Amino acid sequence: MNLLLVRYSKAQFKIQQMVFVIVAILVLFGIVSVFFVSIKFGSLKSDVEDLRKDAVLTQVRKMAGTPEFNWIDSDDCSSCIDLDKVFLLKSRNSYKGFWQDVSLLKISRTYPLYDTSECSSESYPRCNSITLVDNGDFEGYESFVSLCRFDSEIKQTKCELGKIIMGFEGVK
Amino acid sequence: MNKKGIEFTFSWIFAIIAGATILVSAIYLTTRFIDSGRTEGDTFIAGELANLLNPVETNLEDVKYSVIDFSQDAKIYNDCSAEGVFGVQKISTSSKSGNEWNEKSVSKSVFNKYLFSRNIEETDDNKLYVMVKPFVQPFKIADLIIIHGGGYCFVNPDSNTEEFIKDISADLSKQVGINISLTTSSCPKNFTKVCFDRIGCDINVNTQSEVVSKYGKDLRYHGDSLQLAAIFSEPEIYECQLKRIMKRAGELAVIYSKKAIYVEGNGCSNNLVGDLQSFILETNITDSNDFSRSVVPLAEELNRRNSELASCKIF
Numbered sequence: 400m401n402l403l404l405v406r407y408s409k410a411q412f413k414i415q416q417m418v419f420v421i422v423a424i425l426v427l428f429g430i431v432s433v434f435f436v437s438i439k440f441g442s443l444k445s446d447v448e449d450l451r452k453d454a455v456l457t458q459v460r461k462m463a464g465t466p467e468f469n470w471i472d473s474d475d476c477s478s479c480i481d482l483d484k485v486f487l488l489k490s491r492n493s494y495k496g497f498w499q500d501v502s503l504l505k506i507s508r509t510y511p512l513y514d515t516s517e518c519s520s521e522s523y524p525r526c527n528s529i530t531l532v533d534n535g536d537f538e539g540y541e542s543f544v545s546l547c548r549f550d551s552e553i554k555q556t557k558c559e560l561g562k563i564i565m566g567f568e569g570v571k
Numbered sequence: 572m573n574k575k576g577i578e579f580t581f582s583w584i585f586a587i588i589a590g591a592t593i594l595v596s597a598i599y600l601t602t603r604f605i606d607s608g609r610t611e612g613d614t615f616i617a618g619e620l621a622n623l624l625n626p627v628e629t630n631l632e633d634v635k636y637s638v639i640d641f642s643q644d645a646k647i648y649n650d651c652s653a654e655g656v657f658g659v660q661k662i663s664t665s666s667k668s669g670n671e672w673n674e675k676s677v678s679k680s681v682f683n684k685y686l687f688s689r690n691i692e693e694t695d696d697n698k699l700y701v702m703v704k705p706f707v708q709p710f711k712i713a714d715l716i717i718i719h720g721g722g723y724c725f726v727n728p729d730s731n732t733e734e735f736i737k738d739i740s741a742d743l744s745k746q747v748g749i750n751i752s753l754t755t756s757s758c759p760k761n762f763t764k765v766c767f768d769r770i771g772c773d774i775n776v777n778t779q780s781e782v783v784s785k786y787g788k789d790l791r792y793h794g795d796s797l798q799l800a801a802i803f804s805e806p807e808i809y810e811c812q813l814k815r816i817m818k819r820a821g822e823l824a825v826i827y828s829k830k831a832i833y834v835e836g837n838g839c840s841n842n843l844v845g846d847l848q849s850f851i852l853e854t855n856i857t858d859s860n861d862f863s864r865s866v867v868p869l870a871e872e873l874n875r876r877n878s879e880l881a882s883c884k885i886f
Contacts, residue, residue, distance in 0.1 A: 410581050421589050428597075443611070450618045457625035464630030465683070466823055468712045477630040477645045487829045492657045493822055497682050551837035555882055 440443075444570045450540070451500045451567040454508045458501070459565040467494070470547050479558060480506065481550040485529050486518055494531070497532045502534040503566030508546060524548060536565030602678035609668065613676030616645065616664045621679045624686075627703045628714045635703040635738040636747070639858055643667055647692045647718065648675055649700065651811035652731075656683045656822070685812045687804035688718045697720035700748045702739065702798035708828065708866065709874035710886035712820045715800045715812075721748025724758035726766045729778050731795050774802055781863065791859040793867045801859075810858050817862065821854035831885050839883035846873050847885075 463478050467488055467542055470479035485506050488494060498504055507528040518526035541562045550557035620639070627637045643666050650661035663678040692699070702717040725732065733751060740747040752758050757773060766772035774785040776798065783790045783801035790801040790809050801809050828847035835841060850873060853865040877884055 414581070414585060417585055417589065421593075424593060428593075446615060450615065450622065451621045453619070454625065457622055461625055461628050461630070464628065466713060466819070467826070468796060469630075469711060472631075472707070472711065473619065473878075473884060475631060481830075483830050483833060484826055487826050487833070490821070491826065497657060499681060549834045549837060549839050551839075554838065568588075 438565045448567075448571050451569075454500050455540055455565045455567040457565060458498075459540050462542065462563045462565070463544050470545075474546065474547075474556075476547070477559075478543070479545045479547045480561070480563070482506070482524065482561075484531075485531070486523050489518075489529055489531055498532060500567055501532055501565055502537040502568035503530075503564060504532040504538055505530045505564045506544075506546065506561060507564060508559060508561045510541070534568060537568055539564050539566035541565075581697070606674070609666070609673045610721045613645075613664045613666055613673055614649050614679070614730055615642070616666065617662045617676050617679040620647065621662055621666065621681055622683065624684060624701070624716055625765055627701055627716070629703055629705045633704070634735065634739070635804050637701045637703075639699040639701060641666075641697045641699065642699055643771050644696050645699075646672060646675075647688070647694075649686050649688045649692065649718075649805075649808055650678060651686075651808050651815065660684045660686055660812075661818040662686065664806060667759070669780075678854065683713075684716060684818055685713050686716050686718060687800040687808065689803075689814060690805050690808065692718055693720045695748060698748075702799065704799065706794070706796050706816060708793070708875065709870040710823060713816050715796050715816075717799055717803045719748055719803050721746075722762050723748060724750045724752050724755075725763040726752050726755050726758065726764055726765050726772060727769065728765075728767045732767070732798070735795070735799075744870070746778060776802065791863040814856060814860055815863055815868065817856045820866075821851050824851045824854065827885050834883060834885070841877075841880055841883045841885055843873065843876060843880075843885055844878060 416451040441544050463480050468480045468485060470476050470481045505528055508526075513522075513525045513527055515522040515526040516528060518524070518529045541564050543560070546561035547556055547558040549555070623639060627635045629635055642716075644666070646665045648661075648665070649661040650663070652659045652661070660681045661678040662681070663676045665673050665675050667673070688814060698721070698722060700719050704717070706712050706715050713789050725736065728736070730752060736747065736749055736751060737743060740749075743751070750762065752757065753765065755764050758764050763774065764772035765774040765776065767776045768778055769775070772782060777799050778798075781792050781847075783792060783798065783800070785802075788806040790806055792798045792801045801814070804812070824847050828844050828851070831841050831843045831847060835844070846869070849867075850869050853869055856862045856866060877886060
């Protein structure tokens with residue numbers, strides 16, 4: 400049986416040493432980069448959430464004036480919502496995604512309250528809420544409004560107390 | 572013979588090459604991080620700008636005016652696309668670092684805003700002027716958000732426009748980025764001159780035929796809000812936003828026609844369904860000529876018929 404003896408030169412040993420040092424430096428750089436990126440993405444997440452929250456806060460106060468919600472122009476009521484329009488809007492698929500970064504958009508009656516919660520074509524107008532957007536997992540903000548519609552029983556406009564609830568979606 | 576010299580062993584060469592590679596990569600990565608940090612900052616400015624435009628939207632007001640102060644000079648990129656159900660408004664920004672402009676940020680897309688401006692609007696001394704006017708044709712369709720960086724001279728404007736500028740500038744005591752002048756020669760140099768019912772300016776407005784002529788193109792308008800929008804915006808932006816607004820008008824008209832049917836069923840007669848359905852068909856416009864030719868007469872007729880209704884108004 401032959402035994403082979405391998406002899407390493409001094410230069411080869413030094414190269415090995417150098418490679419180990421470089422690998423160690425690169426690993427250190429990697430760990431620092433991962434740490435830096437995680438901190439940066441953490442602050443980015445909270446910044447995006449702040450932006451979405453601002454968007455909802457500024458919109459909820461203005462929602463009653465938007466063309467999809469506003470009441471008849473000639474009545475000069477800035478906080479009145481056209482409940483008929485909002486109910487009909489619910490069935491419009493074209494409005495899906497129209498209000499961006501909003502995970503909840505709901506019109507809710509405050510007084511008087513009826514037995515049926517969510518409005519449907521059978522229960523409307525004797526129901527309590529119309530949900531236009533509900534993607535779950537949200538932080539909600541409210542604004543009080545008047546919910547107006549033509550009442551067939553009294554044959555004139557009837558306004559009741561309600562609120563707009565808007566929620567923004569957090570960053571996952 | 573003296574053989575003195577520097578001994579350059581392999582380990583030295585290896586260390587220099589490896590060290591240089593690590594150093595260059597570190598510098599490259601840092602530069603990239605700084606660049607992406609700037610783009611990130613500008614993207615947030617674009618998002619904040621979109622949010623800042625929410626409170627200035629109108630409710631029952633005829634006009635709203637505001638000045639947005641930026642911490643440094645900025646360029647606002649206005650991109651409009653009429654594709655899709657409502658089209659899309661894209662806002663991006665770029666701020667100044669030293670004497671150089673940063674790269675254009677990632678754009679913020681919104682479906683319910685209509686920005687009228689040049690393609691790239693630059694702030695004037697860190698200020699951006701914002702005017703918001705509701706667009707009613709025949710019902711409120713949207714708020715027209717007109718943004719500009721100042722440097723406009725209105726020559727002999729019509730009474731409505733003059734009154735509007737005096738109104739927002741508190742009788743010309745506040746700087747609003749618009750000067751009023753009787754002749755073109757009295758306008759400051761480098762200002763964009765806007766002539767009303769005369770020619771010879773950068774932008775010429777014919778209030779009789781409701782046309783704004785700029786860059787060799789004629790933009791048709793109807794009403795004060797669209798007149799201002801046409802004056803301050805790039806022709807392509809104006810045409811695109813008008814198409815988007817008409818798409819929303821069509822969607823709103825569908826809701827109003829359903830409401831007309833619903834309230835009619837509840838004993839509130841209005842006879843507006845037919846007119847609203849004709850209006851819906853005309854809202855798919857190709858340009859502003861199409862708008863003034865087909866939409867305006869129908870909208871006026873609808874407005875007249877709705878006004879005549881006593882207690883059963885639809886809009």
